[in-house]
Amino acid sequence: MKLQGKTALITGAGSGIGAATARQMAAEGANVAVTGIPAAGVEAVAAELTAAGHPALAIPTDVSDAGQVEAAVARTVERFGRLDILVPNAGIQLHDLDVDLHQLPAEVWDRTHAVNYRGVFLTVKYGLAQFLRQGDGGVIVIVSSVTALNGASxxxxxxxxxxxxxxxxxxxxxxxxKHGVRCNAVCPGALERTPSHERHPDPTGRAAQLIQRIPLGRLGRPEDIAPFITFLAGPDASYATGACFVIDGGLTVT
Known part of the structure; x- marks a missing residue:
């Protein structure tokens, strides 16, 4: 129970890595604010945690909307009294529309960055402000991707x-x-389900191609990533900050 008494706010927590992290952190004793859209997903995860005896709160939140993100932080603190851990995880991947740069529609660029980049900025902005109000630090674990490590995507x-x-x-x-805040990033590799998986034009072909390149011989699962996020949020990682942790089955070293 290494997160006993801590409060975590996780974005994009209605499915995938966010949901798996919510379960893992709750099992380690944390109060968990489950945020994201659609509402049904975050409400289902929060209900599951509550039914298992874990303190959880569902907050449907569009992370691209500053007012909603600010309100999510405020509701978390109102319910649990403080905020200790922030996991900016929400993301989309518009596979079929996110095409070659010279043909890329500006609205696809804007829509993707509104969630994946602006959404993280807003999450850490309001989370950091709360950490500073409390005056005793906090932990942020940003969910990036192995696509950030090369130009292959x-x-x-x-x-x-x-x-x-x-x-x-x-x-x-x-x-x-200097304010007692630690921040690290995780870079998950190719998972069985990508963000916005239903938009991928050839998920079966993608899986077959990637598995051949991954030394461990399989695609990843959210449950492969959540323990790393939870570890980085806890006391055993107290000297880790500014680092990027790759969890990809060996994909990026081939």
């Missing part, structure tokens, strides 16, 4: 947004350490 809007998060991670680590 065919989705330039998605890749550039995830790349920018690594710079944001370093900035927070350097400039907020």
């Amino acid at each position: 065919a989705n330039p809007a998605y890749m550039t947004g995830k790349t920018g998060l690594l710079g944001l991670n370093r900035h927070i680590a350097v400039h907020y350490a």
